[in-house]
Amino acid sequence: MENLTFIQKLVHYGTSFLVRERLNGDYYIGYNNVRSITKTFNYLKNFSSHRARMYLYKNKLQSVLIDNGIKLEPEDKLIDGWLHIKNSNFPFHKEFLETGDEIFKRLEKNESTQKAYIEMINGLDDIEKYPNLLNFATSSELISVVANYLKCIPVLTEISFYISEPVNFDATGSQLFHIDIEDTRVVRLIVPIEEITEEHGPFSFLPESITTKAIKKLKYGTLKGTYRITDEQMYKHIAKDKLIKATCKRGDLVFADTSRCFHYGSRGQTKPRKLCMVNFHSDIPENFKQTFGAGDLLKKYIKPNDSELRKMLLDYSYYPGKKI
Ligand SMILES: O=C(O)CCC(=O)C(=O)O
Numbered sequence: 001m002e003n004l005t006f007i008q009k010l011v012h013y014g015t016s017f018l019v020r021e022r023l024n025g026d027y028y029i030g031y032n033n034v035r036s037i038t039k040t041f042n043y044l045k046n047f048s049s050h051r052a053r054m055y056l057y058k059n060k061l062q063s064v065l066i067d068n069g070i071k072l073e074p075e076d077k078l079i080d081g082w083l084h085i086k087n088s089n090f091p092f093h094k095e096f097l098e099t100g101d102e103i104f105k106r107l108e109k110n111e112s113t114q115k116a117y118i119e120m121i122n123g124l125d126d127i128e129k130y131p132n133l134l135n136f137a138t139s140s141e142l143i144s145v146v147a148n149y150l151k152c153i154p155v156l157t158e159i160s161f162y163i164s165e166p167v168n169f170d171a172t173g174s175q176l177f178h179i180d181i182e183d184t185r186v187v188r189l190i191v192p193i194e195e196i197t198e199e200h201g202p203f204s205f206l207p208e209s210i211t212t213k214a215i216k217k218l219k220y221g222t223l224k225g226t227y228r229i230t231d232e233q234m235y236k237h238i239a240k241d242k243l244i245k246a247t248c249k250r251g252d253l254v255f256a257d258t259s260r261c262f263h264y265g266s267r268g269q270t271k272p273r274k275l276c277m278v279n280f281h282s283d284i285p286e287n288f289k290q291t292f293g294a295g296d297l298l299k300k301y302i303k304p305n306d307s308e309l310r311k312m313l314l315d316y317s318y319y320p321g322k323k324i
């Protein structure tokens with residue numbers, strides 16, 4: 001944000017006022033309108049780089065992946081908006097978990113007495129200190145799963161470590177059902193740093209097909225619906241047994257499209273939950289952060305010798321051959 005010009009800041013704050021969440025999480029102009037406006041804006045803004053990246057996705061994905069180094073070709077696919085891989089053999093996963101252990105040591109030292117239900121350390125600040133964060137998040141094996149689901153060459157937008165502590169207040173914020181405003185499709189990869197059981201308040205979601213039904217019933221995204229949905233509202237329309245609780249072990253990976261699957265998490269935990277969330281979406285997201293430059297957080301970590309794929313993952317508007 002600091003690097004934006006005055007005009008960019010003005011437009012950014014002006015538009016974010018328009019699409020700003022009200023106190024209860026609703027949007028002044030409705031969630032669906034926010035999504036369409038931002039998508040169109042970003043499409044126009046990134047038109048030429050988007051075209052170049054789509055050409056690569058459609059015609060040269062395999063060679064882009066090979067060029068970035070690939071040993072195994074994962075067959076795993078997100079189906080109905082999600083995928084759970086048990087005991088993954090993705091490159092740098094083990095090293096990523098060890099980095100997670102170190103990062104959580106820092107979160108545990110935080111001595112605030114009033115615990116929030118969820119607390120975050122932004123892993124992007126540690127990219128230079130811990131190279132395995134990016135080694136894991138940009139491996140061809142992982143990106144092949146992500147790109148095949150998103151149907152484009154994705155961007156990496158977030159590596160966040162979260163600790164969720166037991167609390168004694170009613171469910172609020174992301175502890176209630178909602179859909180994230182990120183893009184038409186997103187991949188949120190959940191990397192448990194320690195085992196997550198029902199006692200840890202697991203990430204819980206409804207698969208895409210069930211979510212689609214719920215959206216219609218709840219008029220979700222229109223001015224008639226609300227952004228956060230209580231269990232009572234949801235289970236009027238959807239059978240409770242459709243909920244999937246992502247309980248998982250260290251070594252597993254859970255992928256979920258949080259833009260297409262109703263979800264909540266960090267609710268009812270009696271033990272602290274420790275996980276990392278790694279996010280990917282297209283280069284034309286439904287999110288104003290990117291439109292006005294505030295989303296380009298990773299660009300500065302690009303090195304001249306990085307593969308073309310890595311450069312595209314770290315920079316929304318990069319494509320091979322681009323003059324920089
Ligand atoms: O705590 C969780 O598992 C869910 C968090 C979430 O939905 C969000 O950050 O948008």
Ligand SMILES: [Fe+2]
Nearest residue numbers: 174179180258
């Ligand atoms: Fe969410």
